[in-house]
Amino acid sequence: MTDQTWNVLLREQLSWHWTRQLRDRLDGLTDEEYFWEPAPGCWSVRPRGTGAAPAQLGSGAMTLDVARPAPDPPPFTTIAWRLGHVIVGVLAVRNAAHFGRAPTDYRSFEYAPTAAEALAQLDAEYATWLAGVESLGETGLARPCGAAEGPYAELPLAALVLHINRELIHHLAEVCLLRDLHLHTHRQPPAGGEVR
Template identity: 40%
Template sequence: MSAPPLDWGRLLAAQLEYYWDTHLWPRLNGLTDDEYFWEPVPGCWSVRAGADGRFRPDGVTTRKSPAPVTTIAWRMMHIAVGCFVIRTATFFPGPSDPADADMFDPRHVPGDLPHTAKAGAAFLHDSYRQWHAHIAALDDEAMRTPLGPKGAYFSADPMAALIVHVNRETMHHGGEIGVLRDLYRARG
């Protein structure tokens, strides 16, 4: 008697869902603006208003080594935009998303990011829900299909590999958000 076939799509979507529901989303409860923008050390990357008044993340085009410490705002927007928004717009585009854009196209990045912790959490939640709904609906064939030109230099990789990467990034940066919240609370 053989085991039933494994539903990789359901398993990957459930992994992200469990992490979100059990670990990340509950850790954002009660997040204040002061905590959201708190810079634990000098030189932190954050989300800041530019001369035009629009909020954007620091260091998007910079590759510093080692990378600077980042604020909770920066980490939340990295997950929301870098993991969810650009991947959703690329692989599950809506009517206003550019059809010719790959997953590194800057046109996917919102021109203005949330200005408060409450708005940042809502934006992160909405971007997660959109990405999760799309990946949860993929069948086995879609999971195995290479990303193609929209995947840029990951074009030969299957959609499942991208989902594994997004899950890993979400968990990694979500854990950092948890540590920053612990440090903020314990700072005395």
């Protein structure tokens, strides 16, 4: 039991979910699923200049729909939007602040125009995050988060790791649920029969 340090336990909480419950469920994500809008007025990732949200953020050909402050209730968001949030707001910004990734934010990020590219971005940011957490060791987890985390600057990095674990598990489970919903609402009946 001596090898079960807090650093290992925190990483295993996320990596167990990633390898046993999540990542395989994202394989084969299609562009149709990625951009599918299951409700009117969805926020998504869209070609520059085509969004109807109050603001469109991003530096490339694709932008992310946003508004500050967010409307109440906020619009429903697509898989593309949710992956954009996870890739940028949950992982890339934190990787830049704590683990040497090039600086980025919602405005400067180049959002993926395809599902495959989004999954590649997700995999890269996840790998950077997990390696970064491992590099903290035990003592690094106790270090304050610092100015990058705003009002949470004085909390230990362990609190940030727990928060990121929650965010990834929560939002990526939503992505999986949207894939299930897409499958079950777009399933074609077999020739001469009903959908079972």
